[in-house]
Amino acid sequence: MDSITAAWVNDYLDLYNYARSIGDSEWEKEIIASLKNKNLLAEYRRNMILRDLWKSYDMINRQLLEVFAELRSSAESNREETLQDRWFQLKLERIHVARKILSYQ
Structure with a gap:
């Protein structure tokens, strides 16, 4: 049981x-009926995961x-490259999370 x-x-x-x-x-x-209802539990799990x-x-x-704000104010090219790498990583993470959200809806 997860x-x-x-x-x-436990709440019930x-x-x-x-x-x-x-x-x-x-x-x-x-x-008791709610505890036996598998659909209710599945809906609760789905809602918690989506949340x-x-x-x-x-x-x-x-x-x-935050990274965008730093990129706009960054004058150092070395720092800018690091921020761009971070920007790209965050965009990839966001795409991954968005796909998970869509799979649960």
């Missing part, structure tokens, strides 16, 4: 225990902006 699945199951078990402690048998049944991928994509975009 960490996403474990977290989801906590809710189940709470429902039991307050005597809400209808809610208990709903929680993390979008965070990575945003982080890469911020780094690209």
Whole structure:
């Protein structure tokens, strides 16, 4: 069981225990049904993975902006080459993450 699945199951078990402690048998049944529903878990996993991928994509975009700002102000040709290499690497990373995002949608 991976960490996403474990977290989801633990959250639902906590809710189940709470429902039991307050005597809400209808809610208990709903929680048990949710735990048995594989589609619900798959949707949760997909959403968590997509959320993390979008965070990575945003982080890469911020780094690209930083490198771009440095490139604009860089007067040293040696430093400019390093920044251009970094720019290219970040663009490749962004393409890789974008492909993963598209595969999950």
